[in-house]
Amino acid sequence: MRPTGRSVLIPRVARTRGAPDNPDLPQPDPAVYTTHAAEPPRKPWTVPMLAEAKHAGRKLVMLTAYDATFARCMDDAGVDLVLVGDSLGMVVQGQASTLPVTVDDIAYHTACVARGLSQALLVSDLPFQADATLERALEASTRCLQAGAAMVKLEGAGHKLDVIRFLVEREIPVCAHLGLTPQSVLRLGGYKVQGRDERAAARLHEDALAVAAAGASLLVLECVPSKVAADITATCGIPTIGIGAGPRCDGQVLVLHDLLGINTGHRRPKFVKDFLADGGSVADAFRAFADAVREGRFPDAAHSYD
Numbered sequence: 001m002r003p004t005g006r007s008v009l010i011p012r013v014a015r016t017r018g019a020p021d022n023p024d025l026p027q028p029d030p031a032v033y034t035t036h037a038a039e040p041p042r043k044p045w046t047v048p049m050l051a052e053a054k055h056a057g058r059k060l061v062m063l064t065a066y067d068a069t070f071a072r073c074m075d076d077a078g079v080d081l082v083l084v085g086d087s088l089g090m091v092v093q094g095q096a097s098t099l100p101v102t103v104d105d106i107a108y109h110t111a112c113v114a115r116g117l118s119q120a121l122l123v124s125d126l127p128f129q130a131d132a133t134l135e136r137a138l139e140a141s142t143r144c145l146q147a148g149a150a151m152v153k154l155e156g157a158g159h160k161l162d163v164i165r166f167l168v169e170r171e172i173p174v175c176a177h178l179g180l181t182p183q184s185v186l187r188l189g190g191y192k193v194q195g196r197d198e199r200a201a202a203r204l205h206e207d208a209l210a211v212a213a214a215g216a217s218l219l220v221l222e223c224v225p226s227k228v229a230a231d232i233t234a235t236c237g238i239p240t241i242g243i244g245a246g247p248r249c250d251g252q253v254l255v256l257h258d259l260l261g262i263n264t265g266h267r268r269p270k271f272v273k274d275f276l277a278d279g280g281s282v283a284d285a286f287r288a289f290a291d292a293v294r295e296g297r298f299p300d301a302a303h304s305y306d
């Protein structure tokens with residue numbers, strides 16, 4: 001982890017090899033680098049602070065990242081949570097789905113992202129079948145936490161409730177993920193909105209209460225009608241993070257490439273918004289997303305499902 005309140009060194013011409021703000025390396029020549037004023041330190045996020053944010057009505061801002069540099073930029077922009085998602089299979093590796101992603105992949109990218117963060121809470125996805133048994137889930141989660149994550153995310157309820165309980169009892173914070181769970185794409189027959197009819201909505205609601213009761217500290221709701229997500233958010237007791245789940249979740253997440261409007265070769269879902277389109281820098285796009293979430297301007301109806 002980087003120290004807080006650090007100075008940021010910017011090369012006057014081009015960045016040279018090595019990390020210029022690493023105190024273990026020879027210090028940079030001031031003729032080569034300019035120095036921004038030190039940023040005031042912010043309090044790093046911890047797991048208990050997530051529940052406090054929900055109770056205070058403070059919206060949570062989450063983005064996915066896969067490398068240290070984007071992670072650092074998000075951290076500097078005030079993003080609260082950074083997710084090393086198994087979306088990396090589709091947006092980094094060029095795979096057709098998240099299913100080929102391995103624990104090695106997630107552990108590698110988690111270690112990279114962790115080096116870029118000083119304040120944001122780092123969450124790592126358990127990839128396909130890494131949570132199929134209690135033992136596998138414990139092993140994969142331990143690797144994620146040892147690589148720098150503070151929490152692991154896993155998809156589904158059902159037999160995953162035992163996994164959540166098992167991990168939480170072993171001091172591993174868990175983020176659940178319900179609604180459209182991309183690791184279920186073969187069973188679902190595609191990426192579709194979930195919980196649309198009354199029965200499916202009731203089932204989703206039961207699952208949300210169950211993952212919270214099992215000990216999850218956070219719940220991602222993906223591709224769920226706004227009203228269903230709002231009802232779950234009001235009753236489940238843990239913070240919800242929406243992605244295509246309407247404005248009344250406790251926070252929002254987007255995949256990095258979607259927020260930057262990058263064509264990844266996959267279809268763009270309705271809930272995606274390009275925050276770089278209005279101009280400015282990548283850092284401005286992260287700040288624009290964070291502001292829009294905190295002020296309740298994103299997602300609007302055009303980026304949500306009824």
Ligand code: KIV
Nearest residue numbers: 064085086087220253
């Ligand atoms: O893998 C991922 O990036 C995710 C987010 C879309 C929530 O699960």
